[in-house]
Amino acid sequence: MKPQLESNINKKPLYWLAALLLMAYTIIVTVVYQQVKNTVIENKLDELNQHILYQKSLRQYINTQLKPVIYNLQKQQIISYDYFDPHLLSATFIARNIYQNFDESLDAKNMHSWKYRLAAKNPLNPINQATPAEIELLNKFNNNHNLKSIYQIETINGEETLYYAAPFNPNNASCLRCHGIPKVAPKGLIERYGSETGFYEKIGDIRAFFSYRLKLSESMAYAHKPFIAISIIIFAFIMIFYAITAWAYLVEQKRKLLVARQQEELEFVAHHDFLTKLKNRHCLSRDFSAQLTEINKATHHYSNLWVIMLDIDFFKAINDDFGHDIGDIALKKFGEILQEEVKNLEHAEAYRLGGEEFLIIIRNTDAKIINALYTDICESFANIEIQGLDRTIQLSAGATEVQLEEHQFDILKRVDKALYQAKEQGRNRLIII
Ligand SMILES: Nc1nc2c(ncn2[C@@H]2O[C@H](COP(=O)(O)OP(=O)(O)OP(=O)(O)O)[C@@H](O)[C@H]2O)c(=O)[nH]1
Known part of the structure; x- marks a missing residue:
């Protein structure tokens, strides 16, 4: 019995090709994933810019519209000079609360939101106390006033997050009314927060910064379906390419082996006796x-x-x-x-x-x-x-x-x-x- 031609075909090139295509597929899928991720990040940064503008508008409104009205009422002694309520007079308090409501609304609708946060080394309200990492960042902003913002991808508890932070304007004279010496601060403010922290700030120092953090996995979730679809299509193309190449290779190798075997047979017939199979x-x-x-x-x-x-x-x-x-x-x-x-x-x-x-x-x-x-x-x-x-x-x-x-x-x-x-x-x- 002659051995089957298929079993004599050298299949190593096919295994190499399979390994090569698998490698190419892994590279392509990684590049596509990175591209999708970059697109998601770009979209999210666009969205973030709108948040920042909105937050700035809000603070601008508080500082230029709301506070002057209150100060005017104080000047007219309609409201006491020592009156202080963060619901009316603290831009950080108002912004944080509005964002908290906004986040809760988004969470209720299962929409992924940027988490807004304020961080100060020496806050009046302990809720704004900076963490060691935030203190380090605040120092960085203070050491370099030209640094207007940072954004980076940070891994928190094994999860990738997109992080953005920007400093508040450096303290000016008007800031020191509430953050200078406790004696000149509105009594209402002392009553609310005490005189331990939040004071003795200096003009020109950056007192706080705000930050936004977004879980990337949540934002990537909506890109998963198209990404999987693209991956499957690429895989299908690679499989079709491999199948056609392997088929063409096997056919060609079989043809070559057949020719070689026929040559061998011819050689045998030329040198051997047909009846006894002995050499002739x-x-x-x-x-x-x-x-x-x-x-x-x-x-x-x-x-x-x-x-x-x-x-x-x-x-x-x-x-x-x-x-x-x-x-x-x-x-x-x-x-x-x-x-x-x-x-x-x-x-x-x-x-x-x-x-x-x-x-x-x-x-x-x-x-x-x-x-x-x-x-x-x-x-x-x-x-x-x-x-x-x-x-x-x-x-x-x-x-x-x-x-x-x-x-x-x-x-x-x-x-x-x-x-x-x-x-x-x-x-x-x-x-x-
Ligand atoms: N069956 C068969 N017979 C063959 C083949 N090749 C030759 N012969 C026969 O072998 C015989 C040889 O006969 P001879 O040369 O007379 O020799 P012999 O009958 O063996 O007599 P001695 O050699 O003198 O003992 C012939 O009858 C041939 O036809 C073959 O491939 N098959």
Whole structure:
């Protein structure tokens, strides 16, 4: 049975291609994901800008519209000079509360919101107390007044967040009314927050900053569906490409293997006998020349070369008495016996010269071994069982040892002569000359 062509195809290039495409797919998907993420971030930053503008408008309204009205009422003593209520007079308080309401409304509708926060190192209201990280950022703003904002991606509890922070304007004289010396601060303010913190600020210092934080995973959620769809489409394209390439490769490799196998078969047919599958006369002449060249070099592992010519006795009679088909079977069996015998010998090869004539070339042997070989072959051949053939088949053989610098033609002539002598002397024997 010939092995299946498919199992002989080298599939390594296909595995490499699969690995390469998988790598390319991973890179493409990562790039696409990054692109989607960047787009989400850009959209969110646009949204944030609107928040900032809104917050600034709100603070502007409080500082330029609301507070002057209250101060005017205080001036007219309609409201006491010591009156202070953050609901009316603290822009940070009002902004924080409005944002809190806004956040709660968004959360109730499951809409993802930016979380607004104020942070001060020395706040009146403890709710605005800066964390160590925020204090560090506040110091950064104070050390560099040109730094108008920062935004960065920060991982909080293993979750990516988009963070934006911007400083308030540096303190001016009017700020110090509430953040200077407690003595000059409105009594209402002291009553509410005490005089421990929030005071002794200096003009020019940045007292606080506001920040917004957004969970990126929540914002990315709405981009997941298109991202997965794009990933599936890219995967499908890659799979189709791989399938077509693999199919074309397999077809081409199969074709190449088929051609190679046909060439091998042609080669075999050209050098072997069709019936016995032994090497043929054409092959003998080629092999014999090579062997003679070797022996003439007289290398140490190559002492001598022997040739045995074998011929089945009265083979015509077998054909005539039992039929040509039985004769064919006998020749085939004989070929198998020779093949088996030479397999057990080192450096031996059997050939069919034609008809019922065969030849064996053996290296490194002697007349004793040649005799034993002939006897073995005769015994094996005598013992074969062929249905419809009830005759013991015998063999005649001639053998000779190759001499140095001898020509192939002369050796074959001598061994043929030995065989002829065996026939002449009554067949069923080996003659060595
Ligand atoms: N069945 C079969 N017969 C073959 C084949 N090739 C040659 N022969 C026959 O082998 C026979 C050889 O006959 P001969 O040359 O007269 O030799 P022989 O009958 O063996 O007699 P000796 O060699 O003198 O013992 C012929 O009848 C050929 O037709 C083959 O491939 N198959």
